[in-house]
Amino acid sequence: MAGKRRGRPLVQAGPPEGCKPASLSPRLGAEFFQQPCVALAKALLGQVLVRRLPDGTELRGRIVETEAYLGGDDAASHSSGGRQTARNTAMFMAPGTLYVYQIYGIYFCMNISSQGEGAAVLLRSLEPLQGLDAMRQLRLAQRKGPAQPPKDWQLCNGPSKLCQALAVDKSFDQQDLASQLAMWLERGPELPAEEALVCTTRIGISGEWAQKPLRFYIRGNKCVSVANKRAELATSGLGDEHGS
Structure with missing residues (x-):
């Protein structure tokens, strides 16, 4: 099913004056x-995943959990049936486009468009690597009233949590x-x-x-939002059967 692609929008403003730009050498391209x-x-x-805050602080997290939403007949996809x-709209744009939507009128979830009409991948969990204190403060700022600071492995173990920890909102x-x-x-x-x-x-x-x-x-990673032990057991012996 051929769909109309839209052009890529202008990117957001760069880092504030006086901040060194991050090295682009390891950056994954289009x-x-x-x-x-x-x-x-x-x-x-x-x-x-790297997030550069307006003050130049860089937050980093390793992606450890994702979900695929196929578009078309995938009834769980926001682009189900090809309706735009x-x-x-972002789900119908070029692969690599961010699709950020709001749930419950409060929280955000972040997706990345892929090949396939209306298809995108939801980022579910990150393993925090850099800027954990800043992530923790951003998470706490979203809570009402006194709250216990989240532990390191809890900072980004869910699609809305990682958006809070990285200060990601609809502007992305x-x-x-x-x-x-x-x-x-x-x-x-x-x-x-x-x-x-x-795979579960x-x-x-x-x-x-x-x-x-x-x-x-990623099997065994503590930062995964919800582990499926049955799925893990179903595949745990595959390597042993082949002598690895």
């Missing part, structure tokens, strides 16, 4: 996002992650092997698409 949705959801695992609305919607100056992807120093990936069902999905294995995470 070609990285030119993958089918499921392939991109897996390829994102182990990559490092003002809310989900329709931004190009390949050229965005306030947020980008860097190649992870150590990418997980295929046998380290767990998505969370909070109902209907016929509830059992589709479209959620992916």
Whole structure:
């Protein structure tokens, strides 16, 4: 099904004057996002998401959990049936476009568009690597009343939590992650092997698409939002059977 692609929007303003720009050498470019949705959801695992705050502070987190939303007949996708609305425009834009939407009128979730009409990958969890104190303050600022500071592994273990920890809001919607100056992807120093990936069902999905294995995470990582022990057991012996 051929859909109309929209051009990439202008990127947000760069870092404040006097701040050194981050090195772009390890940055993943537009070609990285030119993958089918499921392939991109897996390829994102182990990559490092970087958020540069207005004061120049850089926050880094390793992507450890994703969910694929295929568009088209995928009833759980915001682009289900190919319907294009003002809310989900980013899902129909070029691969690598950020799709940020709000839930419950309070929280945000961040997705990255892929190949495929209306397809995108939800970022579910990060393993915090740099700027943990700033992440913690950003998380606490979103809470009402006194609250215990989240532990390191709790900072980004959920799609809304990671948006809070990285100060991501609707202003990032329709931004190009390949050229965005306030947020980008860097190649992870150590990418997980295929046998380290767990493929399981998505969370909070109902209907016929509830059992589709479209959620992916790194086995044994404490920062994953919800581990599926049954899925882990089903694949844990694959390597042993082949003598590895």
